[in-house]
Amino acid sequence: MSVVITGIGAVTPAGIGIDPLWDSARDGTPLVGAIDRFDASEYACDAAGQAGFDARAELPSRFVKRTDRFTHLSVHAVRQALADARVTVGDQVTPERTGVMVGNILGGWEFAERELRHLWTDGPRAVSPYQATAWFPAAPQGNICIDQGIKGPARTYVADRASGAYALIGAAESLLRDRADVVIAGGVEAPLSPYGWLCMETSGLGAKSRASLAPHELYRPFDAGHGGSVFGEGAVFLAMERREHAERRGATVLGELAGWGVSTDGYMPYYTVEPTGQVLGRAMRTATERAGITGADLGAVFAHGSGIPFEDVTEGYALHEAFGARAGQLPVTAPKSGFGHLLGAAAPADTALALRAMREGVVPPTVNLDRKAPGIDLDLVADAARQVSGLEHTLVVSRGLGGVNACLLLRR
Known part of the structure; x- marks a missing residue:
């Protein structure tokens, strides 16, 4: 029995979908740039990989209003992954036999910061009632289930930068234990808010801006000038199935998590x-x-x-x-x-x-x-x-x- 990948959805600094991400990676195209989401001039690093994703153009306005950007990225990427796999929950697979596994670290601080600012400037009545459900790391998991009508196993993994890998492993184990027929697994991060970015700075994991280097030159793995990571936002999700299930429905197998x-x-x-x-x-x-x-x-x-x-x-x-x-x-x-x-x-x-x-x-x-x-x-x-x-x-x-x-x- 083996676990295969049959669909991929992505929202990254390269654009929407796996094709632009692959093209930019293959060609070595630098996509890191100066942060323009907020004033990052006082931070040790003012560069990031920013996704040019307009949630209001892709998702219902009411949904966007009550959720954080990391949920927006997740829901859109999952929709892509299911479309790529040619799976509709309730058609090719029942809701009870469909699962979701999500890896995340920071939660949704863009939403949380805005509402905390309302709290301190205008008082409790100015705070959105969705504050409690919008920011925490499991918010994408819940909203993906609601969006797709999923009723099978669902988990969120918080294991620092290995969170997404643990989500994929969790999906494979659920499939091999016959707890689901299709699992949507992946990860998401939206760290580009003043407090979220401060968390990354104080972690000690980030590179520092240098006058001698352009923003896209700061992230240097294995190089003699390496000095930390430059972080980015995005969501990538995979549709995963047991091989026999994928073959039975005529799915295209993209590869195996062996x-x-x-x-x-x-x-x-x-x-x-x-x-x-x-x-x-x-x-x-x-x-x-x-x-x-x-x-x-x-x-x-x-x-x-x-x-x-x-x-x-x-x-x-x-x-x-x-x-x-x-x-x-x-x-x-x-x-x-x-x-x-x-x-x-x-x-x-x-x-x-x-x-x-x-x-x-x-x-x-x-x-x-x-x-x-x-x-x-x-x-x-x-x-x-x-x-x-x-x-x-x-x-x-x-x-x-x-x-x-x-x-x-x-x-x-």
């Missing part, structure tokens, strides 16, 4: 990671073993590539821990440096790109990788996309604060 592995560093201080890469390496190895392959069968790695120096270096250590000498021969890339780290949506975005990469036989480049950082012994894809023959298996790496690790093994 294996996964999770681990937790349990390392202090909590804001760093285990320094040898052994624990992350174990999650990588578990993912390949679950898929029934070895490192010799891997065709490429979509790295977490946070641009945080100790995370970049230990990710390289982990690949060597998991795959030995083969690690130095694997094409490794982190295309998110072109459009921004999407936090809860980062792993689903990498998964969508990896599926397309296997189909095209092309690994997209890591943007802004000019000179490899010391201590990183990897075959990094830089400058331009690379043709890779026989690209049958790809590893997607995701990790969160405190060493929460999740790795996904995809099969073409």
